[in-house]
Amino acid sequence: MLSEVLLVSAPGKVILHGEHAVVHGKVALAVALNLRTFLRLQPHSSGKVCLNLPNIGVKRAWDVARLQLQDTSFLEQGDATAPTAEQVERLKEVAGFPEDGANPEHLAVLAFLYLYLSICGKQRWTVEDLELINKWAFQGERVIHGNPSGVDNAVSTWGGVIRFQQGKISSLKRPPALKILLTNTKVPRSTKALVASVRSRLLKFPEIVTPLLASINAISLECERMLGEMAASPALEHYLVLEELIDMNQHHLNALGVGHALLDQLCQVTMAHGLHSKLTGAGGGGCGITLLRPDLEQPEVEATKQALTDCGFDCWETSIGAPGISVHSAASLDAPVRQALVGL
Amino acid sequence: MLSEVLLVSAPGKVILHGEHAVVHGKVALAVALNLRTFLRLQPHSSGKVCLNLPNIGVKRAWDVARLQLQDTSFLEQGDATAPTAEQVERLKEVAGFPEDGANPEHLAVLAFLYLYLSICGKQRWTVEDLELINKWAFQGERVIHGNPSGVDNAVSTWGGVIRFQQGKISSLKRPPALKILLTNTKVPRSTKALVASVRSRLLKFPEIVTPLLASINAISLECERMLGEMAASPALEHYLVLEELIDMNQHHLNALGVGHALLDQLCQVTMAHGLHSKLTGAGGGGCGITLLRPDLEQPEVEATKQALTDCGFDCWETSIGAPGISVHSAASLDAPVRQALVGL
Numbered sequence: 001m002l003s004e005v006l007l008v009s010a011p012g013k014v015i016l017h018g019e020h021a022v023v024h025g026k027v028a029l030a031v032a033l034n035l036r037t038f039l040r041l042q043p044h045s046s047g048k049v050c051l052n053l054p055n056i057g058v059k060r061a062w063d064v065a066r067l068q069l070q071d072t073s074f075l076e077q078g079d080a081t082a083p084t085a086e087q088v089e090r091l092k093e094v095a096g097f098p099e100d101g102a103n104p105e106h107l108a109v110l111a112f113l114y115l116y117l118s119i120c121g122k123q124r125w126t127v128e129d130l131e132l133i134n135k136w137a138f139q140g141e142r143v144i145h146g147n148p149s150g151v152d153n154a155v156s157t158w159g160g161v162i163r164f165q166q167g168k169i170s171s172l173k174r175p176p177a178l179k180i181l182l183t184n185t186k187v188p189r190s191t192k193a194l195v196a197s198v199r200s201r202l203l204k205f206p207e208i209v210t211p212l213l214a215s216i217n218a219i220s221l222e223c224e225r226m227l228g229e230m231a232a233s234p235a236l237e238h239y240l241v242l243e244e245l246i247d248m249n250q251h252h253l254n255a256l257g258v259g260h261a262l263l264d265q266l267c268q269v270t271m272a273h274g275l276h277s278k279l280t281g282a283g284g285g286g287c288g289i290t291l292l293r294p295d296l297e298q299p300e301v302e303a304t305k306q307a308l309t310d311c312g313f314d315c316w317e318t319s320i321g322a323p324g325i326s327v328h329s330a331a332s333l334d335a336p337v338r339q340a341l342v343g344l
Numbered sequence: 345m346l347s348e349v350l351l352v353s354a355p356g357k358v359i360l361h362g363e364h365a366v367v368h369g370k371v372a373l374a375v376a377l378n379l380r381t382f383l384r385l386q387p388h389s390s391g392k393v394c395l396n397l398p399n400i401g402v403k404r405a406w407d408v409a410r411l412q413l414q415d416t417s418f419l420e421q422g423d424a425t426a427p428t429a430e431q432v433e434r435l436k437e438v439a440g441f442p443e444d445g446a447n448p449e450h451l452a453v454l455a456f457l458y459l460y461l462s463i464c465g466k467q468r469w470t471v472e473d474l475e476l477i478n479k480w481a482f483q484g485e486r487v488i489h490g491n492p493s494g495v496d497n498a499v500s501t502w503g504g505v506i507r508f509q510q511g512k513i514s515s516l517k518r519p520p521a522l523k524i525l526l527t528n529t530k531v532p533r534s535t536k537a538l539v540a541s542v543r544s545r546l547l548k549f550p551e552i553v554t555p556l557l558a559s560i561n562a563i564s565l566e567c568e569r570m571l572g573e574m575a576a577s578p579a580l581e582h583y584l585v586l587e588e589l590i591d592m593n594q595h596h597l598n599a600l601g602v603g604h605a606l607l608d609q610l611c612q613v614t615m616a617h618g619l620h621s622k623l624t625g626a627g628g629g630g631c632g633i634t635l636l637r638p639d640l641e642q643p644e645v646e647a648t649k650q651a652l653t654d655c656g657f658d659c660w661e662t663s664i665g666a667p668g669i670s671v672h673s674a675a676s677l678d679a680p681v682r683q684a685l686v687g688l
Binding site for chain 2: 205218
C-alpha cells in the first residue's frame, strides 16, 4: 500500500501533422500537450476505494472487503494483458452497470476497475517502469475504445513527440517544447464519418488524392526533421518553416474535404495576428492549434486569445512536446491545480 | 480592299486548371471566356487608316499614302512570321514612338501596325483560315509580350477549351459552354514574382511540392475527362465533380502560396450561396471564377453578384468554352455592343 499521497500527471495529446494520411499508411506526428490530467492517489483508512473524476462528474466508492469477496480471478494479474470482451462484461457486473451501458462515464469507471483490480493484484507500481505504465494505459484504452492505435497512451506516457506509421510507434529524441494555442471551435463531428469521407474521395479521385497524401507524408517528415534540428539549437528560422508546414497541411486537409468554415475562421483570425494555425485530429470542426513563435510579445498572444474567444471558441495557451507521465510534489504544482486536487 | 463593314469578335481567356503547375511541365486547361473583343473593320474614303481602341484610350490615324512612302520592306510579307527586335524598333520610328517607350498603349499600336503592314502587303484575310489567324495573332502577342506561350492566341482563335503542356497546345473536341462568374478582386500582383515564389517553394520543399503539382496535374486531366463526358450528355453530376475539382485546386493553389485573403473571401462569399470558386491565372489577387450550375435560379445568381460587388469586387456573368473568333452581322449583336461600335 502507499504510505503517503502520490501526485502524478500525464499530458494530453494533439496531432501535429499526418491526421487522415495515417489511415492510408503515411507518417503522423503526435505531440504531448501540456494540458495535463492530474491524479492524486491517497491512502484511506475508510476501507473503501474511492474514485473521483470531477471533469466527467463521476464519484464512486467500493468497499475493499466487498471487492475482495468478488470473484476477480477472471482477471489475469501480472504483466499488462488485453481485456477480453468476457472480462469487460463481468466487470460491468462488479460495477453494477447494465450490460448495454456504454456511456463515457461507465466506460471510465470500467477502465479504472480493470486497471485497479489487475494491477493491485500484483501490488506493483513504479514510476520508472514507463513501459509497464504504457502497456497498462493501452489496456485501459482498449476497455474504452475497442481498437485504439496505441498512440494516445504512448504520448501520455513518454511525452514529447511520437511518430506513428502503420502501427509502428516511436518516440523522437529530445523534442523541443513549443508554445501553442489550442482552440476548440466546439463544432461537433464524427471522426468515423470524416475518415470514411476521405476514403471515398481517395476512391473517387485516386490520381488526385494519392499524391496529396504523399505531400502530407512529406510534411510530417519535414516537421520531424525540423524538430530534430531544433533539439540542437532552436532558431527563429525553424519556427518559420514550422509555420509554412502548418499552412500547407491546413490547405491539404481542406483539399481532403475535412475542413470547416469555423476552422477557416480560426486560421484567419490568428493570421490577422501573424500566427499560423491548422486543424488537429479528425477536422470537420473540433480543435485547431496555433504556433506561438518565441519572438512574440505576451500582449499579442493575449489579443489573439481574446479574438478567438470573441468568435465563441474556447482557447488555451499551452505547449506541445510536453513531459510524459510525471510525479509531482504538492509544492511544485500550480496553485489552481493544487486547490482542485485538495478540494476533491 | 473591304467593300463593306466587317464585324468580328474573339473571346477572352481564363485558366480553368493548371496555373503554376504548367510552369513545371504539368497539363493546364485554358478556356475561351465569352467576354469578347469586338472589331469593326470599315472602309474609309478619307485616305487614312484609323485605329480606335476605346478601352485603352488609343485613337490614331495614319495617312495611307504616307505609310506607303515609308520603307516597310523590312517587313517580310506573307505567311505569319515572327517580328524581329529590329523590325519592332523600325516600327517605332514609323509610329513616331520613342525608342524606350513600352507602355501598353504604344505596344498595342505597334502590334496593330505590324499586323496591318504585314497582312495588307498580301491583301489576304479570310475567316476560314483560322490557322493563319492564329499564327498572326501569335506574332501580335510576340510584339507585346516578348515570350508568349501561344495559349492566349490559340484560345481566342479556336475558342472552347485548350489543353497545354510543355509547349504542346491542343483543342478539346466539342467542349461544353459553362456559365460562370468572373470576379476581379482588383488586388494587383506580379505574375513573375508569383511564379518565382512557387519555384522557390518547390526547391525548398521538393518532397512536399512535387506530389502537390502531380495532384494539380491530375485535377486538370480529370476536368478534361469530365468536359469530354459533358459533350455527349451533360448532367448535374458532372457539375458536382467540376465543383469538387475547383475546391481541391483552390486549396492546392493556397498550399503553393499563391492565394490571397481577398480570394479566400471571394470563395467564402460564393460558398455562402452554395457556389464554388477558384482563383484563375497567377493568383495572389487578380481574378477568380465561380461555376454556375444549370439548376441555379437567376435571383440566386443576382444575389451572389451583389454580394461580390458589395466586397468591392468587379463581377461579370459570362460563360467559358465560348466560340472562338467569329464574324457577326450587325443585327445579331447585342444592343450595347452594337451601340458601342457605332459610337466609335
